[in-house]
Amino acid sequence: MMYQPAATATLERMILDHLNTAVMLFDQTLRLTYLNPAAEMLFEISARHLIGQPAAALLPCPDTNVEQRLIAALAARHPFTEREVNICVADGRTKTVNCTVLPLAPSDDGGALLVELNQVDRQLRITREEHLLSQHQATQTLLRGLAHEIKNPLGGLRGAAQLLEQELPDASLREYTRIIIDEADRLQALMNRMLGPNRLPSCRAVNIHDVLEHVRSLMLAESPAGPAIVRNYDPSIPDCRADPDRLIQAFLNLVRNAAAAAGVQGQIELKTRVLRQFTLGNQRHRLVLQAQVHDNGAGIPADIRDQIFFPMVSGRVGGSGLGLPIAQELISQHGGLIECDSCPGDTTFTVYLPLESAHGARTESLGHRR
Structure with a gap:
């Protein structure tokens, strides 16, 4: 079966509408002419509020003018990708996306730009969370080992200072043993604070x-x-x-x-x-x-x-x-x-x-x- 042009266009539109990737189409004047439902979900706003918007208002391009970059891509027929670009959604929040711009073949109206947006902040967040968790686990393991190595000598120093304090005939000399004991207690308290509670949470x-x-x-x-x-x-x-x-x-x-x-x-x-x-x-x-x-x-x-x-x-x-x-x-x-x-x-x-x-x-x- 041969598809007629109208049927082909309908099929293409159906495919775009069912993609999970956000897709947008800009005409030669860099005005938005189409966006699929995934793009509506990404921007958290309906198509009727976005159609006709200029590309510069929707697609910030780091370190350069958006319109100049898109016009150059349209003229040269050269696609490009910008990674980890922040776009603004309806309530002022930002989302991080990888943005791919693909110039389409020239047509009667001078060509168009197809823009694909892949949201990546979720993956970035997962990676960051896993890094934080592994960082925290490594830190706690290090601290527990360090605390074990410090607490044993501290206990010995404190005990020796107490015995020495009892044997000193001059009360004025006991000031020095008291300093040793107090500093040992301070270090012990510091290690306990760093390690946190040693009992399970009472939930x-x-x-x-x-x-x-x-x-x-x-x-x-x-x-x-x-x-x-x-x-x-x-x-x-x-x-x-x-x-x-x-x-x-x-x-x-x-x-x-x-x-x-x-x-x-x-x-x-x-x-x-x-x-x-x-x-x-x-x-x-x-x-x-x-x-x-x-x-x-x-x-x-x-x-x-x-x-x-x-x-x-x-x-x-x-x-x-x-x-x-x-x-x-x-x-x-x-x-x-x-x-x-x-x-x-x-x-x-x-x-x-x-x-x-x-x-x-x-x-x-x-x-x-x-």
Whole structure:
């Protein structure tokens, strides 16, 4: 059977409409003439609101003028690909895509450009999460080994200092043995803080907003002058099974850091949402709690952003560098994860916690992750 031109066009349109890849068509004036349903889903807006829009408004091109780049591609009939480009969607959020531009054969109206957009931020997020989890596990393994090697000599030093203190005839000399004992205790306490609690979490049904309100009240008592703490809660979030004391400690560490960054004139936002069919590490969860601590402070210095969850790394003068590693460990004990995005004036720590029990989560293959 031979397809007639109209039938062929209908078939091509049907194929494009059923692709999972976002496809857009621009005419020679670089105005959008067609986009498939996958592109509508990507931009989170209907076709009737996008048709006729200029390419420059939809396709930011790094380090160059979008229109000039597309006109050159159309004239030279030369395709190109830009990787990890950020596009804006309807509510102002950004998504990361690989953008391929393919000039089509000249026609009566001067040709056209076919643009293919493959969303990659999901894959990038999965890779980043796996890196964070492996980084955290490696750090904890190192710390446990280091703590074992330090605690034994510390115990011996402290015991010897106590025996020596008892034998010293001059009370003034005992000041030196007391220094040894106090410093040994300080180092012991430091190692315990770095390792976190040595007992399993005592889990029960916990309302995340009760936890955040408790943290908020503590911060208002500690810093009544500011920063302002605003709430953006989703009241429909179900209870999660967690140890409330550990969640309070984790969020308190995050909010204290945010308060130090924002200053008394700044603002902190506590935000909660529910994510569906969300993957943490290599496990897919039906429901995941997303709790964010956002501040408008100066941001995390670029040279330490990749190391902020390592112990003893701090961007603040006088900071211990233990608050974030401890928070990550406490959330990790609940099967969750903390991520950070930061730039000057905009820093967000995002806590993910599964809302179903561990046995309810199912492991999924790499090909079916979010």
